Amino acid sequence: MAEGIVQVRNVTKTYKRDTMQIPVLQNISLEIPEGEFLALMGPSGSGKTTLLNLIAGIDRPDSGEILVQNTNIASLNESALATWRSQHIGFVFQFYNLLPVLTAFENVELPLLLTKLNKQQRKEHVETALKVVGLADRMNHYPKQLSGGQEQRVAIARAIVTDPTLIVADEPTGDLDRKSAEDILDLMQQLNQEFKKTIVMVTHDPNAAERAHKTRHLDKGELTL
Amino acid sequence: MKIFKLIFRNIFRHKLRAALTVLGIAIAVMAFGLIRTMVGAWYAGSEASAPDRIITRQAVSFIFPLPLADRDQIVRVPGVKEVTWLNWFGGVYKDKNNFFARMACDPASFTDIYPEYKVTPTELETFKKERNSCIVGQKLADLYHFKVGDVIPLDGDIYPGKWEFVVAGIYTGEKPTTDVSAMYFHWDYLNERITQTQPSRANNVGWYVIKIANPNEAATVSERIDALFKNSSAETKTETEKAFASGFIAMSSAIITGLQLISYVIIGIIFLVLANTMIMTARERIREYAVLKTLGFTGKHIALLVFGESLLMALIGGVIGIILLFPISAGVAKGMTQFFPYLAIAPSTIGIAVLFSILVGLVAGFFPATRSMRIKIVDGLRQIG
Numbered sequence: 001m002a003e004g005i006v007q008v009r010n011v012t013k014t015y016k017r018d019t020m021q022i023p024v025l026q027n028i029s030l031e032i033p034e035g036e037f038l039a040l041m042g043p044s045g046s047g048k049t050t051l052l053n054l055i056a057g058i059d060r061p062d063s064g065e066i067l068v069q070n071t072n073i074a075s076l077n078e079s080a081l082a083t084w085r086s087q088h089i090g091f092v093f094q095f096y097n098l099l100p101v102l103t104a105f106e107n108v109e110l111p112l113l114l115t116k117l118n119k120q121q122r123k124e125h126v127e128t129a130l131k132v133v134g135l136a137d138r139m140n141h142y143p144k145q146l147s148g149g150q151e152q153r154v155a156i157a158r159a160i161v162t163d164p165t166l167i168v169a170d171e172p173t174g175d176l177d178r179k180s181a182e183d184i185l186d187l188m189q190q191l192n193q194e195f196k197k198t199i200v201m202v203t204h205d206p207n208a209a210e211r212a213h214k215t216r217h218l219d220k221g222e223l224t225l
Numbered sequence: 226m227k228i229f230k231l232i233f234r235n236i237f238r239h240k241l242r243a244a245l246t247v248l249g250i251a252i253a254v255m256a257f258g259l260i261r262t263m264v265g266a267w268y269a270g271s272e273a274s275a276p277d278r279i280i281t282r283q284a285v286s287f288i289f290p291l292p293l294a295d296r297d298q299i300v301r302v303p304g305v306k307e308v309t310w311l312n313w314f315g316g317v318y319k320d321k322n323n324f325f326a327r328m329a330c331d332p333a334s335f336t337d338i339y340p341e342y343k344v345t346p347t348e349l350e351t352f353k354k355e356r357n358s359c360i361v362g363q364k365l366a367d368l369y370h371f372k373v374g375d376v377i378p379l380d381g382d383i384y385p386g387k388w389e390f391v392v393a394g395i396y397t398g399e400k401p402t403t404d405v406s407a408m409y410f411h412w413d414y415l416n417e418r419i420t421q422t423q424p425s426r427a428n429n430v431g432w433y434v435i436k437i438a439n440p441n442e443a444a445t446v447s448e449r450i451d452a453l454f455k456n457s458s459a460e461t462k463t464e465t466e467k468a469f470a471s472g473f474i475a476m477s478s479a480i481i482t483g484l485q486l487i488s489y490v491i492i493g494i495i496f497l498v499l500a501n502t503m504i505m506t507a508r509e510r511i512r513e514y515a516v517l518k519t520l521g522f523t524g525k526h527i528a529l530l531v532f533g534e535s536l537l538m539a540l541i542g543g544v545i546g547i548i549l550l551f552p553i554s555a556g557v558a559k560g561m562t563q564f565f566p567y568l569a570i571a572p573s574t575i576g577i578a579v580l581f582s583i584l585v586g587l588v589a590g591f592f593p594a595t596r597s598m599r600i601k602i603v604d605g606l607r608q609i610g
Contacts, residue, residue, distance in 0.1 A: 058602040086521020101234035
């Protein structure tokens with residue numbers, strides 16, 4: 001069997017609150033094959049978002065290794081990690097996190113500003129990403145001119161525009177109504193099936209988790225299923 | 226889409242706050258520039274002084290007179306080309322607030338020694354001939370609408386009585402810095418009346434203005450003149466015209482120092498206004514900065530955004546302030562021409578205002594930029610925006 005695109009090995013993470021040590025993840029190991037659509041579920045405080053953050057390289061484990069495409073991301077310094085994130089990770093947040101002063105086009109273009117692409121190439125990439133999420137006709141709209149579902153689509157376009165190795169989504173449907181949530185899940189399924197994107201999604205919603213190939217449960221910092 | 230565009234749009238995200246901050250900076254920069262311009266105007270007389278003129282005054286103070294007889298001795302000092310004298314008259318023109326310099330002079334020698342005062346030959350001829358005539362500077366004429374032939378009534382204070390002078394001419398200045406806000410009349414006319422009313426004060430002058438052959442010998446000639454009157458009842462102090470003018474300024478040094486201090490306090494106010502805005506702005510955007518970091522932007526990019534916003538806001542305010550400075554300074558110059566005969570915005574004032582704007586922009590952005598670039602992504606994402 002081929003090695004997973006993501007390998008989490010014996011990872012432990014503890015947060016400090018004043019003098020208290022709060023263990024969040026305890027000796028977690030996990031392997032995610034390329035092309036997988038994995039859902040992480042669990043009660044609040046179970047450590048699922050922390051695990052997602054560690055896989056995405058926006059937080060560091062206290063011990064253990066996280067390898068993404070055989071790169072041990074825990075060993076990278078801040079600057080190298082930032083560059084790595086820009087090339088390998090696409091983020092989708094619960095609250096979209098679009099910059100309100102930028103149009104949909106400009107929001108999607110943001111990650112490309114860190115690449116060597118010229119203006120014309122960036123334009124082509126952005127238009128393609130917006131077409132994939134079905135918002136080519138809204139590219140000049142500002143976030144406040146879009147519905148929640150449309151904002152999340154723009155956020156997904158931003159996440160895929162650099163063609164990342166991995167898409168991580170933290171409760172992507174958590175702030176949406178049922179219909180919009182279904183549309184977003186359809187889109188994520190499409191990215192996984194048609195574009196072969198590896199996706200790790202944290203969710204509370206069993207319906208959302210059903211769309212994934214696989215669901216792993218976390219409880220009190222440990223993978224239970 | 227470039228970072229600059231994002232900086233620019235961020236500035237105007239809160240339009241009212243940005244407008245108030247920019248307006249605050251603009252007013253402060255304008256006030257800073259105006260104070261510096263006014264302080265500069267104080268020194269204008271000193272800067273405009275001629276290197277080939279020296280002044281001899283009473284050693285104790287220029288308010289004490291010197292005998293007219295000294296003139297004959299001074300004129301014979303080696304290195305002296307020509308001598309004239311002036312007398313501060315004081316007096317009130319209609320109202321005590323109508324302040325301008327009124328001085329008695331010897332028209333013939335005065336116009337030779339002060340070639341920068343330009344008056345037409347006909348008017349000069351009249352001035353020299355008519356003993357109760359006077360010449361007034363162009364600015365003074367404009368301010369009080371004096372015309373040739375007008376009679377200027379003055380109530381004497383240093384020299385009591387009612388005085389009337391006929392305007393023989395209106396003089397202009399050779400350079401912009403030449404003082405064209407004074408009035409000069411015949412010393413003979415003054416002396417005649419003083420001889421009748423206060424004989425003990427007659428035949429005295431305020432100070433001598435001496436034209437010397439070689440400006441490099443100013444110190445030597447000054448020593449020679451002062452040596453002449455050593456141990457007399459009216460010892461003299463001779464100094465360059467610039468030093469003499471600076472002596473007047475020194476009397477106002479406390480006010481000037483106070484004004485300069487205020488101008489720097491204003492810089493402090495600009496800093497506080499902008500720093501407050503930037504701290505609020507950065508705090509509100511912590512989540513956005515975390516998102517940008519998540520996308521791969523580094524701490525340096527975030528610092529650039531904060532610094533850029535702070536700097537741009539300071540510069541916009543600074544430029545508006547400098548633009549405002551011109552009409553306001555022109556208004557002050559017009560309204561206070563008797564106090565500031567030459568009120569002009571120096572290029573150095575503009576340069577310093579721009580420099581301070583940049584400095585304030587950088588310093589005000591420092592704390593929020595440092596904080597924003599150091600914020601951990603996971604902490605930033607938890608922030609409620």
